[in-house]
Amino acid sequence: MTVADQGAPPLTFYTLALNYLPLAQLITGATLVGLAHLERGDRGRGDVRGTSFRRESDQIRLNGAKILVPVAQSLDFMLVTARGERGKLGVLRVPASAQGVSMRHYRAADGHVMGDVRFAEVSLTGESLFEFQDVEAALDEVLTFADAALCAELVGCLQSLLDMTVEHLRTRKQFGQPIGSFQALKHRLVDCYASVEQAASMLELAAATASPHWQSNVAAARAFVSEHARHVGHEAIQMHGGMGLTDELAVSHFHKRIVVGSLMFGSQPDHIDRHLDLRSRAGVRPCDSTLPLREMLSVEEAAFRHEVRSFLERSLALLGSERGRERHGGGDLQRCPGAPRTTGLNKTSAEYRQPPCALFGLGDQGAHILQAVLFALGVLVMTAFIRAAQRVEPFTKRG
Secondary structure (H helix, E strand, C coil): CCCCCCCCCCCCHHHHHHHHCCHHHHHHCCCCEEEECCCCCCCCCCCCCCCEEEEECCEEEEEEEEEEEECHHHCCEEEEEEECCCCCEEEEEEECCCCCEEEEEEECCCCCEEEEEEEEEEEEEHHHEECCCCHHHHHHHHHHHHHHHHHHHHHHHHHHHHHHHHHHHHHCEECCEEHHHCHHHHHHHHHHHHHHHHHHHHHHHHHCCCCCCHHHHHHHHHHHHHHHHHHHHHHHHHHHHHHHHCCCCHHHHHHHHHHHHCCCCCCHHHHHHHHHHHHHHCCCCCCCCCCCCHHHCCHHHHHHHHHHHHHHHHHHHHHHHHHHHHHCCCCCCCCCCCCCCCCCCCCCCHHHCCCHHHHCCCCHHHHHHHHHHHHHHHHHHHHHHHHHHHHCCCCCCCC
16 A cells, blocks of 8 residues: 555655554554664664565565564564565565564663564565655654654663762762762762763754754764763773672663663764764764754843854954955065064064964954954853853752
């Protein structure tokens, strides 16, 4: 059954579930549906190569295998990605109890139940096939939401690890005093706290779906959060000592979840490559900053940002005009305030060592403008630090 024709709007996974799956049963949990997409040998988000289907009159035959299907043994239906006879990607609704479907269940390193599913000449009705105008785009959007949700889970693990580690350092005593009073552990704990706060900020970036660069921002958040989550997990185990590795302590379980979650749908280099690729396709230079987004700023912060940006634009415009006048002026070397004026006739090797502003071709007015710009940047940075300090309560303060 074709659910999207040439004149219909693109079908997304949401409208698929809304129109062709028992939505009420999905909400109550009476019916469980999972996505079977990854295959053996895939890297990152996967590329369907080994699972295929063919039409036989009004029937469809499905062959192939999928791996890492969450809670496969409990699913009622699976949405299976497969390629047709012409190589076009499609999505099929496959009952988990269909003849020809076999599963192998196992637990991942973090304890979650996964399953490898094999399809051997599985016979399906024609209504089981959902054709999309752009199934790759729909699938990419679904996996982007999954990455954002995984970022939220990892940030929650980070916060839990930090809380447990702070409590341990307060109660564990050595030499008659809490080990949290030792300067070395304080510094390591502050680093963990900074990582948690930065990861939470990146999660806010990933949650801003209204941004035109949302998918690239999610990829950046996944790469950043995964790296810092592993760092905090390692530090939490180190500061707990040997018992941090035992199953009796929740620290080890959080860390295992971080290790597995940071590799789901791609490793950190995969997400970095995806972020750079999406940004380049959007015409954004890699060095351009994605923060702060307008939708993440308060009214006061947006006004302050506009004021600083306007000042910098005016200052840089004046700087450009000053450099133009110096460039088309006399034959003397451009000089900074206080620098001696020299000519091309009496220059020595020492006189070539001009002040730094002269090396950039700045005159007197340009040097003053540059100083004003640097001062404005310093004020901006200090204001950001002051605001952050006012919002954050020191975590070492006793309850």
